[in-house]
Amino acid sequence: MSIKMRLLLSYIAMLIIPLILTFGVGVGIIKINVGSIQNIATIGETEKNLLSEGAKIFTDIKLTATKNPDQLKNMEYLRGMDQKLSIINTGIVVRQNNTVIYASNLFNGENITEYLPKVRHHQKDNHEEIHDPEFIGNHLYLIKQLDFHFRDGQSGSVFLLTSVGPIGQFAYKLMITMIIAFVLIIIFTNGILTYIVSRSIVKPLKSLKKAAEQIKEGNLNFVLESYPRDEIGELAGAFEGMRLQLKTSVEQQIQYENNRKELISSISHDLKTPITAIKGYVEGIMDGVADSQEKMERYIKTISLKANDLDELIDQLFLFSKLDLKKLPFNFEEIDLHAYLLDCAEEMEFDTGRSGVALQYHTEVKDPLMVIADREQLKRVIMNVVENAVKYMNRENGTIDIYLTASQTTATIKIKDNGQGIPRHLLPFIFDTFYRTDASRNSSTGGSGLGLAISKRIVEEHGGRIWVESIEGEGTSILFTLKRA
Ligand SMILES: Nc1ncnc2c1ncn2[C@@H]1O[C@H](COP(=O)(O)OP(=O)(O)OP(=O)(O)O)[C@@H](O)[C@H]1O
Ligand SMILES: [Mg+2]
Secondary structure (H helix, E strand, O other): OOHHHHHHHHHHHHHHHHHHHHHHHHHHHHHHOHHHHHHHHHHHHHHHHHHHHHHHHHHHHHHHHHHOHHHHHOHHHHHHHHHHHHOOOEEEEEEEOOEEEEEOHHHOOOOHHHHOOOOOOOOOOOEEEEEEEEEEOOEEEEEEEEEEEOOOOOEEEEEEEEEOOHHHHHHHHHHHHHHHHHHHHHHHHHHHHHHHHHHHHHHHHHHHHHHHHHHHOOOOOOOOOOOOOOHHHHHHHHHHHHHHHHHHHHHHHHHHHHHHHHHHHHHHHHHHHHHHHHHHHHHHHHOOOOOOHHHHHHHHHHHHHHHHHHHHHHHHHHHHHHHHOOOOOOOOEEEEHHHHHHHHHHHHHHHHHHOOEEEEEEEOOOOOOEEEEOHHHHHHHHHHHHHHHHHOOOOOOEEEEEEEEEOOOEEEEEEEEOOOOOOHHHHHHOOOOOOOOOOOOOOOOOOOOOHHHHHHHHHHHOOOOEEEEEEOOOEEEEEEEEEEO
């Protein structure tokens, strides 16, 4: 569930739960007090009579207040009224200006002035008012007020304070209890719901933070625990994606670093070998080991050969580095691949023939097959591959077959030999720089392992793809594609 939804639901719950609970509390209180409520109801009948009795007395007092207001200063009269009123649980209070001049002994000793409404400035005669119930001592009283003026013009008020019967008191107490219960329930539900909702948000956030700290410390191998399907879950998903991306890029970085180290070690090795040989022969000559003309010639020839090897290697390295830095300018043009391969094959046939390997070009393509390519670089690719086929040939009747096929968008050239083949597990590496299946890098076959790496870069620069198919002991095919014009 989404966080938005969860918040919405919790808001709704915060509204509904307190209402239901408060209602429940109310019903509970009423149920518990069911006995006393029934008692009250029976009392109610007698109370009704008393009330009408009260009304009569009040009319009496009103009449006195208009006709003979000073009578309301007469203690005798007041005491008599008080006696009548006490039957219906009502007390009488008379106030002259601000001073209470008579208070029923119903409120024995209570400072009644405090509970009475304030004196009005311009009070009208015969003004009647019923005030909110007020607790005096333990009893709740309904206060009825009547204003008048004494003969001498001073303002006076009569108050009848009727003790509200048990039902009234009960209702009043119930209301107060319910309000307190409602407030408490709201605080309680709010607290619980806030805790539940925030826990479901804060907990996954905390574990995300932990994961971020792991990444900061360079540990990318942990697995992020599963998260709820909400906004935080989405964030965690993005986070996991970032972790994987970081991990691959770090691994790639390490791989690059290793490649670079290997490259330097291979270059040093391949440069060192011919130089050591040259040094050896030069020292031999200086020490006079080459004592005959014939020996001398052999030494010099070897030195020249090694120097040439070195030169070639440096050229190769230079070419590779330019390709790697993408600094080799390509001269792309539209060429007819069919005609081009025909020429190439004719040219190479002679050289391979001298090494005892027969080279043949086959194709079903008859019309010109136009591709975009750099003639010189394409030649280099084909030469590298054919050179390998000759170099790694271990058969008397070696053959090299060049095939050209074409699809709508690409032309594919396949150069197949029937030489020693390449073990299956070494196939993924042969296009790597300096890779030679002969791990000892013994130079009897020569080569530095750059030929196929260079070819691959060139083909890729043409927007093509190069790959190998080989069966050990049967032969090897190198295939590559070029884009048709
Ligand atoms: N036709 C083939 N038959 C058998 N093995 C091959 C063939 N072509 C390539 N290889 C293997 O792949 C390796 C890489 O070839 P690549 O042309 O890159 O290097 P190289 O021939 O050793 O050196 P270079 O081409 O730089 O002189 C070779 O060392 C060889 O072990
Ligand atoms: Mg080679």
